[in-house]
Amino acid sequence: PTLNPADSGYGWKDHGIVVQTDEHSDHNAIDPAIVRTPSGELWMVYGSYWTGIKLFRLDPVTGKRISPDAPTYSLARKEQIEAASIYYHDGYYYLFVNWGHxxxxxxxxxxxxxGRSRAITGPYLDRDGVDLLEGGGTLLLDSEGSAIGPGHAAFFPRDGQELLSYHFYSAEDNGRAKLGVRRLSWDEQGWPLAGELVTTGSIVEPTRRD
Known part of the structure; x- marks a missing residue:
């Protein structure tokens, strides 16, 4: 299969469930994010609320858990926590999460x-040395001006720069959801900084394709 619409093999194929939770589970199976380690391993971080953010290793061929008995690691916990992503930089894995509603x-x-860790499986500590499993978490980005509730950090390179993308709600536009992009930089201790705003996305109305 390919995602090139011009190719005859274009299309998605359902290979089944990767992970699921139900009303009896101690966390929610939502907000998956994939990370590749420098050695080429694939991992998936996900989860929200209750016991928080989870991680397990993926099989790069199937896209599922690397083995049925492969462990699930707990990385962060908070009453209101979700939208996790992991970014590798200069010997550390950085775990980004959202607090709040x-x-x-x-x-x-x-x-x-x-928070950050030398190992992808943790422990992840914040700038003050507090484990994210114990309520730690250094603030990267909060509501600022008319940009309310920034969330779901993701990262990508462009023209030699590291960029941070996130969504927020615009107080100047009736609370509509928008996309923000900022330059990502690092302080002398190796902690990330959300730099100047590069752009904010325009409104795209939802469409449906049957």
Whole structure:
């Protein structure tokens, strides 16, 4: 299969469930994010609320857990936590999570927190040395001006720069959701900084394709 629409093999194929939770589970199977280690291993971080953020290793061929008995690691816990992603930089794995409430327009309380670890499986500590499993989390980005509830950090390179993308709610536009992109930089201790705003996305109305 390919995602090139011009190719005859274009299309998605359902290979089944990677992970699932139900009303009896101690966490939610939402917000998956994939990370590749410098050695080429694939891992998936996901989860929200209750016992928090989880991680397990993936089989690069199937896209599923590398083996049925492969462990699931707990990385971070908070009463309101989700939207995790992991970014590798200069010998550390940085775990980004959201605290607070999403999806409430200008009443959203989302803010992005971070901790780091030498190992992808943790422990992840914040700038003050507090484990994210014990409520730690250094603030990276909070509501600022008319940009309310920033969340769901993701990272990508462009023209030799590291960029941080996230969504937020615009108090100047009736609380509509928008995309923000900032330059990502690092302080002398190796902690990430959300730099100047590069761009904010325009509104794209939802469409449906049957």
């Amino acid at each position: 999403c999806c409430r327009g200008v009443r959203s309380t989302y803010n992005i927190r971070v």
